[in-house]
Amino acid sequence: MKEGDWISIDGTSGDVYYGQIPTQPSEIIQVIRGKKKPEESKIYQDFTKLLFWADKVKRLGVRANTDTPEDARTALAFGAEGIGLARTEHMFFDKERLPFIKEMILSETEKERRKALSKLLPFQKKDFYGLFKEMKGHPVTIRTLDPPLHEFLPRKEDLMVEIAVLKASKSKDEEKIRELEKLLERVKALSEFNPMLGHRGCRLGISYPEIIEMQAKAIFEAVCQLAKEREKVYPEIMIPLVGKKEELANQKEIIVRVAEEVMDKYKVKIEYSVGTMIEVPRAAITADEIAEEAEFFSFGTNDLTQTIYGISRDDGAGFLAYYLAHGIWKNNPFETVDIEGVGELMRMGVNKGRKTRPDLKVGICGVHGGDPRSVFFCHEIGLDYVSCSAYQVPIARLAAAQVAIREKKRRK
Secondary structure: OOOOEEEOOOOOOOOEEEEOOOOOOOOOHHHHHHOHHHHHHHHHHHHHHHHHHHHHHOEEEEEEEEEOOOHHHHHHOOOOOOEEEEEEEHHHHOOOOOHHHHHHHHOOOOHHHHHHHHHHHHHHHHHHHHHHHOOOOOEEEOOOOOHHHHHHOOHHHHHHHHHHHHHOOOOOOHHHHHHHHHHHHHHHOOOOOOHHHHOOOOOHHHHOHHHHHHHHHHHHHHHHHHHHHOOOOEEEEOOOOOOOHHHHHHHHHHHHHHHHHHHHHHHHOOOOOOEEEEEHHHHHHHHHHHOOOOEEEEEHHHHHHHHHHHHOOOOHHHHHHHHHHOOOOOOOOOOOOOOOOOOOOOHHHHHHHHHOOOOOOOEEEEEHHHHHHHHHHHHHHOEEEEEEEHHHHHHHHHHHHHHHHHHHHHOO
């Protein structure tokens, strides 16, 4: 074989074949995408019948993690009952928006940042409008900006190479070099040794409240516009990486204030809620205090697993394979909830949170939301819903039904 040759991989068996094997979406996907009529597919009819039975017996709600109207449409077609995680940072990476993000990050004063953010506002409003409209009255949980700001900028190494190449060229572009050198200095200033534990999540929103103001304004302007169009909407605004009640209170104050301002402007009243992700151990341990401010919890088990184990999900892949192959660990904790460790903190978070707020809504978002064993555990500790990728929604619906039936049999 040589570079450029085709190979084909069977994703189920792992078999690799030499050559290009023609593929097409399954009949179910073809129906979901409108390429085939439901009545033309016996497989699709059986699929929907099975999930109809599942929905009749399950207790857990099933939502989807999705960031675009197109993905929301797919999630609904697979039976999602709402969006459990809309990641606003994914909306920022669009080529059309990145220049305004860079402008905001490079701004040296709050006034300059607000000017750049005002250019982002229409994009965010359009994003949220599309999501809410597609979900047709189902709840939509929107997470405020989570990653550190340097992730929106070029890599330090790439900038250094680009600057060196420009300086070495015969026709030096001095203005371009100065621009890149300024960008490089900002990248260096924002760089962190461990970004996962650094200046991100609610910490970012507390340092730069104008970012949260812009996002809240975009959310509520979209919601109010839809309300004027007589569309049903229910936004849930989720603050990431909260470890102390005071952090959530700080961000919630901004959201509530902006919501009131926008609703007064549009002369409508919208029901909404403000909650948080439980993704650092301290949040689970002090869930009773955090529930004084939070109207809902969503377990961010990806980060919760990382912070409990002290392992990076990305960097740990090398030795985790060895652990699993040699039986040191039975399961990968980033694929299936570690019930003895992560699960115990989840159980504690649910119990302590509901001790303060008995009607506290609790869900889970992340990779674990579509894993059947994890879904079973979420049912057992009393979660209200799980949220997973759109294509995992049928799996989660079926697992939620299976655990409900198992529980019913056990009671008999």
